[in-house]
Amino acid sequence: MTQALTLARPYARAAFSIAREAGAFAQWSDALAFSARVAADPQVAGLLGHPRLDDADAVALLKPEGDGTGQAFADFLALLAENRRLALLPEIAGQFEQLRADAERIVRARVTSASELQAGELEGIRAALKKRFGREVELETAVDQALIGGAVIAAGDVVIDGSLRGKLARLQSALSQ
Template sequence: MSLEITLARPYARAAFGIARDADAFAAWSDALAFAARVAADPQVRPLLGNPGLTDDAAVALVAPDDAQADVRDFLGLLAENGRLVLLPEVAGLYEDLRAEAEHVVRATVTSASALPDGELQAIRDALKRRFGREVQVETAVDEALIGGAVISAGDVVIDGSLRGKLARLQSALSQ
């Protein structure tokens, strides 16, 4: 996984630079997200490594129909270098760069059950105060947490889950 991230990083930076210069962050986000979903598809992934698939055909396979010329050129570069399989990593790193440039923190709130909108808004407001930036919140449900939530924003992880509390209690009792 770390090798894929290392290989994807320069491509994500290049895509970010092109998008910044064209003032087209949203269009690039949409195009890369689409291409990443296609490239990650279990039926498509083996095709991307097939030597019989031309670069143009590979680009046509992963590019959205309404993709701008510079996006198609970028995907062509990835195809030429045999890196289309890195699209999920490239898209993720691009989104991190975009969030940093737009002064937005991306946070994931994983809870034992779906959270009501009021609670999500309270979490978003608290994170906004903590980071001093706008916060984009994604949600996930993991019933194994038993109760509470785990909030992950960049390098910060706040574990308020019942499972986490029980694990800390067990650790404290065993020492």
């Protein structure tokens, strides 16, 4: 996995540079996300490595129709195909999104709670995270009833565990020492 990330990094930076120059972050994000989903499909992944699939057909398979990126995205896919790096598209897309978030000063956070959170609660979490990180915050929510109560917030490499399950685990650990 680490090798794939290392190999994907220069391609993600190149895609980011092209998107920045064109002022087309959103279009490139969408196009990369589409291509990454297609490339990650097990049937397509086997096909992409097949020696009888030529580069032009691989590009046609992976390029979304009417994506707004012009010829630049097709050329990018052709470069990946030529270098036998199409399988790296999921990693490239992920790294591109990180570069975009840094450039746009956005923190993406995932809030996992025991039950569905109300809009007011989400806004409170968003405001607290914005204050902590000094950036705009995009929230993604999920429900995990195993948390019993509270929530777990993951933003980048920061994890805030305010779940009842987490508190009970910490209490159990403290009592067993």
